[in-house]
Amino acid sequence: MSGHSNWPEWIYIGVVVALMVWVGAEAWEAERLIEHVPADAETIIVTGQQWFWTFEHEDGTKEIGELHVEVGKAYKFEIVSKDVNHSFNIHDYVVLMDAIPGRVNTVWFAPTEVGQHDIQCREYCGLIHYNMRGTLYVEAPSS
Amino acid sequence: MVLELQKPRPIWQIMFSTHHTDVGLLYLITSLAFLFLGGSLALAIRAELFLPGAQIIGDAMTFNRIFTVHGTTLIFLFILPFASAVGNYFVPIMVRYKDMAYPKLNAIAFWMIPPAGALIWLGFADFTWYATPPYSIISAPGPAADMWIFGLKILGISSVLGAINFIVTILKCKHPDMSIGQVPLLAWSFLSSSLIILVAIPTFAAALLMLLTDRLGVSGFFNPAMGGDPIAYAHLFWFTFHPEVYVLVIPAIGMMYEIIPRFSRKPIYSYNSGVFAFVLLSIVGFSSWAHHMYATGMSFTEKTVFMVGTLAAVPASAMHVFNFIATMWNGRIKFSTPMMWAVGGIALFFSAGAGGVANAAMPLDFTTHDTYWVVGHFHLFVMGTIAFGSIGFLYYMFPYVTGRMYNEKMGKIHFILSFIGTVLVFFTQHVLGLYGMPRRIFDYPPIPEWITMNQIATVGAMIIGVSMVIFLANMIYSSGKGKLANTEDPFGVGGKYYYPFEAKNPSH
Ligand code: HEM
Ligand SMILES: [Cu+2]
Ligand SMILES: [Cu+2]
Numbered sequence: 001m002s003g004h005s006n007w008p009e010w011i012y013i014g015v016v017v018a019l020m021v022w023v024g025a026e027a028w029e030a031e032r033l034i035e036h037v038p039a040d041a042e043t044i045i046v047t048g049q050q051w052f053w054t055f056e057h058e059d060g061t062k063e064i065g066e067l068h069v070e071v072g073k074a075y076k077f078e079i080v081s082k083d084v085n086h087s088f089n090i091h092d093y094v095v096l097m098d099a100i101p102g103r104v105n106t107v108w109f110a111p112t113e114v115g116q117h118d119i120q121c122r123e124y125c126g127l128i129h130y131n132m133r134g135t136l137y138v139e140a141p142s143s
Numbered sequence: 144m145v146l147e148l149q150k151p152r153p154i155w156q157i158m159f160s161t162h163h164t165d166v167g168l169l170y171l172i173t174s175l176a177f178l179f180l181g182g183s184l185a186l187a188i189r190a191e192l193f194l195p196g197a198q199i200i201g202d203a204m205t206f207n208r209i210f211t212v213h214g215t216t217l218i219f220l221f222i223l224p225f226a227s228a229v230g231n232y233f234v235p236i237m238v239r240y241k242d243m244a245y246p247k248l249n250a251i252a253f254w255m256i257p258p259a260g261a262l263i264w265l266g267f268a269d270f271t272w273y274a275t276p277p278y279s280i281i282s283a284p285g286p287a288a289d290m291w292i293f294g295l296k297i298l299g300i301s302s303v304l305g306a307i308n309f310i311v312t313i314l315k316c317k318h319p320d321m322s323i324g325q326v327p328l329l330a331w332s333f334l335s336s337s338l339i340i341l342v343a344i345p346t347f348a349a350a351l352l353m354l355l356t357d358r359l360g361v362s363g364f365f366n367p368a369m370g371g372d373p374i375a376y377a378h379l380f381w382f383t384f385h386p387e388v389y390v391l392v393i394p395a396i397g398m399m400y401e402i403i404p405r406f407s408r409k410p411i412y413s414y415n416s417g418v419f420a421f422v423l424l425s426i427v428g429f430s431s432w433a434h435h436m437y438a439t440g441m442s443f444t445e446k447t448v449f450m451v452g453t454l455a456a457v458p459a460s461a462m463h464v465f466n467f468i469a470t471m472w473n474g475r476i477k478f479s480t481p482m483m484w485a486v487g488g489i490a491l492f493f494s495a496g497a498g499g500v501a502n503a504a505m506p507l508d509f510t511t512h513d514t515y516w517v518v519g520h521f522h523l524f525v526m527g528t529i530a531f532g533s534i535g536f537l538y539y540m541f542p543y544v545t546g547r548m549y550n551e552k553m554g555k556i557h558f559i560l561s562f563i564g565t566v567l568v569f570f571t572q573h574v575l576g577l578y579g580m581p582r583r584i585f586d587y588p589p590i591p592e593w594i595t596m597n598q599i600a601t602v603g604a605m606i607i608g609v610s611m612v613i614f615l616a617n618m619i620y621s622s623g624k625g626k627l628a629n630t631e632d633p634f635g636v637g638g639k640y641y642y643p644f645e646a647k648n649p650s651h
Contacts, residue, residue, distance in 0.1 A: 006413065006416075008469070009413065009416060009462070009465055009466075009469070012461070012465050013458055013461070013462065013465075016457065016458045016461045017458055020454040020455070020457050020458070020500070021454075023454065023500055023503075023504050024450060024451060024454050024504070026504070027450060027503075027504035027505050027506055027507070028447055028450070028505075030506045031443065031446065031447075031505045031506045032443065034506055035443055050282070083277070083281070083282070084277050084278035084281065084282055085275055085277070085278060085373060087438060087513060089579075089581070091510075091514075091579030092579075094506075094509050094510055095509075096438050096509040096510075096512060096513075097438055097440065098438050098439045098440060100367075100373055100374065100439065100440065101277060101367040101368075101373065102367030102372065102373070103374070103440060105439075105440035106440075118579070118588075120579075120581055121581070122512070122513040122514065122581045123275075123513060124207075124270075124271050124275070124278070124582075124583045125278060126207075126269075126278060126282050126283075127203050127204055127207070128203065129203075129207075129583065129584065129585075130203060130581075130583075130584035130585040130586045130587070131586065133588070
């Protein structure tokens with residue numbers, strides 16, 4: 001470093017490192033909270049296959065392409081695949097988890113408002129991947 | 144047909160030559176041909192997505208094949224061969240040696256590329272550029288898929304041969320009076336990226352063979368129906384390809400290290416910090432591969448490890464940006480075409496890195512992963528940084544290769560249009576990702592935000608398309624009819640140059 005002083009670069013590197021530490025710490029904390037599945041969450045088995053989603057509730061009822069849930073409850077999705085990789089996604093609730101044959105992946109969410117949201121596949125799975133879509137119906141509590 | 148325009152020779156003399164500038168020329172022409180081929184596919188994709196519903200590409204299968212071949216072509220048949228072209232021209236000259244260390248091997252490495260390109264283009268596979276199993280095993284139609292696998296196999300071998308050649312040329316053949324600390328940063332960039340190649344590529348080479356035998360049904364490494372694990376493939380793939388993204392970007396940074404000081408008429412702010420950042424990136428780049436796999440069901444601990452590994456690589460990239468800005472600071476900058484491309488590329492490099500940090504932060508990645516955000520992110524690198532650096536460098540080396548000057552005004556228009564287009568396409572794609580649009584989809588529901596964003600992106604892409612036509616016209620016209628370059632100082636900035644002309648070509 002042919003003689004000239006390099007302190008601006010050191011300050012800059014320090015700032016970048018500090019920023020990365022901050023991003024990492026925030027992300028770690030947030031992810032740790034998000035991953036904690038509430039004990040009373042109801043389980044829904046989500047099956048991906050070319051090119052639709054099937055949902056099986058705890059009471060054994062099955063839905064294809066549509067998923068009905070209630071406000072105020074927590075749901076745990078157990079995601080599986082019958083053929084190739086898919087990715088189960090409710091973008092509005094930041095629910096995203098791959099469906100991989102031979103594995104069970106879990107992710108949970110608790111809907112907060114009555115409404116409708118798109119369900120889609122976010123991992124390339126072949127011909128009709130673009131239309132492997134469904135709808136989430138969040139309904140008022142039944143009782 | 145004659146190729147070299149200063150001292151014309153029949154084309155076969157160049158094709159059968161092993162001289163580094165001839166092999167460099169072959170790499171250069173091949174890579175540019177694939178730039179235009181792959182680029183046309185991109186325009187087709189963007190035209191299709193302008194509106195919901197089927198537009199110009201009749202069916203989903205064709206669309207899927209097009210984006211697969213688009214990505215494969217531009218990464219492996221444009222970016223990599225372009226870097227090899229620059230390396231072939233400049234590395235031997237920069238280390239003051241008469242040629243590459245192994246000239247025949249050099250020519251062989253080049254000649255593996257056309258057959259590999261042919262396999263990829265004639266097959267036209269549909270399983271995306273990462274060929275994920277089990278889709279690629281049980282669902283992807285052959286023979287396209289198999290041809291793709293063989294094509295990539297050949298390209299991998301070619302990369303390894305090229306890397307060995309660069310490493311030996313730089314470390315063993317450099318002039319005895321020259322210490323490694325005097326090797327210019329452009330050559331350092333080839334040293335670092337070649338070392339990454341040697342460590343990274345074998346893993347994917349193995350995975351490709353396993354994929355092939357899985358497809359043939361004789362093994363089940365990645366096939367759950369036979370007890371295999373698709374996630375194992377993802378690890379092998381990204382162990383190669385996260386480091387590989389640095390293989391792509393490092394030479395482009397090296398090219399900027401050649402351009403920026405030259406046109407700022409100042410020495411580089413800190414040579415040592417450039418070398419340090421290259422070496423650091425080559426090492427830390429190996430600690431982050433599974434940041435592509437947060438959503439595959441990894442444990443919290445695994446995700447944390449790979450997030451930390453990813454964030455740890457960021458300062459090394461950031462150091463380059465600092466170095467460039469500090470070099471330009473107080474310089475007498477001349478904004479000739481190469482400089483404009485380099486400076487634009489640095490700005491986009493910075494934005495791309497910022498987006499990458501958001502991907503790396505694990506909860507945010509569940510919003511961005513496999514949406515158009517990711518497409519925007521990596522295109523700011525591959526197009527915004529690497530193609531910009533490369534094109535800038537092409538203008539820079541143009542007078543050396545052809546002995547003539549390109550048209551400066553057309554070069555600047557090319558830059559301005561490309562820059563506007565790139566911002567329109569890839570910044571918009573980030574937003575589109577936040578709205579939730581998945582990548583790799585042939586059609587989409589008529590969600591108003593999605594339509595608007597897609598239309599902006601398509602317009603941007605067409606602007607880039609127009610600029611590339613101007614570019615092509617400029618290159619073709621100027622190489623034959625451009626005004627003769629002053630090869631001592633083609634850009635009128637003073638200082639010392641590295642000329643391919645100084646290399647003694649036996650057939651001249
Ligand atoms: C500051 C440095 C960088 C960071 C922090 C970073 C981070 C990331 C992360 C976390 C992803 C995964 C996103 C996802 O799929 O959800 C990603 C994807 C990607 N990055 Fe980067 N990246 C950086 C630099 C680069 C460079 C230099 C290149 C290329 C030259 C690059 C090319 C890519 C590609 C091609 C993908 C997507 C691959 C695919 O899914 O097809 N990145 N990056
Ligand atoms: Cu899918
Ligand atoms: Cu990566």
